[in-house]
Amino acid sequence: MIYLDSNATTQVHPEVLEAMLPYLTDQCYNPSSGYRAGKKVKEAIEKARVQMAQLINAEPDEIYFTGCGTESNNAVLLSLAKMAGENKRIVTSAIEHSAILRVCEELERECFLVERVGVDSEGRLDLDAWKAAVSKGDVCMATLMWANNETGVIQPIAEAYKAANDAGVPFHTDAIQAVGKAHVDVKEVPVDFLSISGHKFHAPKGVGALYIRQGVGFEPLLRGGGQEKGKRSGTENVASIIGMGTAAELMRSRLEMDCHDCVGALRDHLEHRLLTELDGVQINGSMEHRTKNTSHLSFEGCEAAGLLILLDEYGVACSAGSACMTGKQKPSHVQKAMGFDDARAKSSLRISFSILTTKDETDKAVEAIKKAVGKLRSVQGTGGVGPVVVYT
Ligand SMILES: Cc1ncc(COP(=O)(O)O)c(C=O)c1O
Incomplete structure (x- = not known):
């Protein structure tokens, strides 16, 4: 076919599969275990974190592994909603993926007000409308996808981020269709949150990551054993995380080449x-x-x-x-x-x-x-x- x-x-890249295999077989240990074999698995996860961070020019401790891109998106929006206080307005675009749209609809049922800013005929955000929306004074979050999954159109993220930041509004981007395919640099565009999904760039399905800029508040969606520095509990999907790290390195070298x-x-x-x-x-x-x-x-x-x-x-x-x-x-x-x-x-x-x-x-x-x-x-x-x- x-x-x-x-x-x-995407298909799991052969190099990614090769890197994963030991962690599905003889290196099966729990990374939280105290013995040396467990600690080695933990080290491998930390290497994957560095690889993932390098692809988007983040610091490793700003990367948290999750179960998929949908989870990363949900976690951010629900966290920001929880911390919203009196500010009940959410600003997003009309072209988001269902992993944002459905969460916004749910929040709307819980008394949030959602503004969906439109796009032009080329599929690019109406920046003037965006700037007006984020400046309304009662906005608790702004979320805009980096690249659209249907058209591939890259949004004016730097400008949209700046407008939100100038208004003191936390900014999230669903960068699931951009990471590994386009230049994404969180030091150039210092967004607060950024969602990543492994299977869009030759890692397996069922693994994602969330970038949270240092010092930015976050309420975890999953609580339990305190993995991922308490921000995402649950025993790590070790092999897939290793796969995502390898895929991230592969994509970085391909982007550089x-x-x-x-x-x-x-x-x-x-x-x-x-x-x-x-x-x-x-x-x-x-x-x-x-x-x-x-x-x-x-x-x-x-x-x-x-x-x-x-x-x-x-x-x-x-x-x-x-x-x-x-x-x-x-x-x-x-x-x-x-x-x-x-x-x-x-x-x-x-x-x-x-x-x-x-x-x-x-x-x-x-x-x-x-x-x-x-x-x-x-x-x-x-x-x-x-x-x-x-x-x-
Ligand atoms: C833009 C965008 N956001 C979110 C998702 C959901 O990611 P995942 O499949 O990892 O849950 C996708 C996947 O199709 C996507 O394209």
Whole structure:
């Protein structure tokens, strides 16, 4: 299968797996155990913490391992809500992942007021509206994703952070689609909290991290044995943490080697071929500000749901909108926020690459997409999106 859905998840890199294996077998000890073998496992976790910190230019003791990106997001928002006092306003964007949206909805039911700032047609935050929202005086937190999971569009994080910080508002960023793919540096943009997920950059699923800037208050979500300096109790997922550290180091070296330019070159090659070899193709989102691994494209006259079925049959895996939206008939909230009409929103595919994608796979995927689009247009016509009827 040709896998072009790396924003949904990535393959565990062979080097990552190799680093993990001892901790699933003979190095199975609990890092909290007092004997030497346990202490060695603890040391390995601390090395992973350094590796994770280096990828985002943090200090190691600002990194806390969690169970996933969703947990990191939930932990921050619920902590800030708990410490909110009289300030009940939350400022976020209209294009966040469900791991932020659903928490905000829950907080709304608990008497918080949530302001969802919009984006322009390129999927970038309306900064003026953001600045006005964070300056209202009763804001307890601001949370904005670094890069969008559907479009790959990178948000004006530095400016959004500054506005929040000037107003004295704690700032969190869901950087799950940016870390390992784009330049993320917490000394350049000194956010208070930043969420990370391992499986988006070749570590296993079920491990995440939370960056908490030194000195910033935090109320733990999980309490118990006091692991992670009391900020996230629970016996550590040792092998996955080691895997995430190794993956972080791998991604740092690839970013330094400009390897993501190679990923970007494949993405650009795919887009160039589709735009020149097919009619009615549109690239969605900012061309200037987007992660190099993501392409979000609309195919006039084709329902994405039908395209996905055909592509699956031709051996290509990609997605419509985000993985979490798959199977739901509604156009994604991200495309709605960008002002797309239903036809354009429902005819959009997300194609996302990784450092393991090859040129040969990219070319084969182009041929499969051309075939699928041709087939759908022959049954649906190009005048608009009709009912999804796929004859194979
Ligand atoms: C932007 C964003 N936030 C949060 C998440 C959730 O991360 P995890 O799957 O590690 O819980 C994802 C994963 O799809 C994501 O893309």
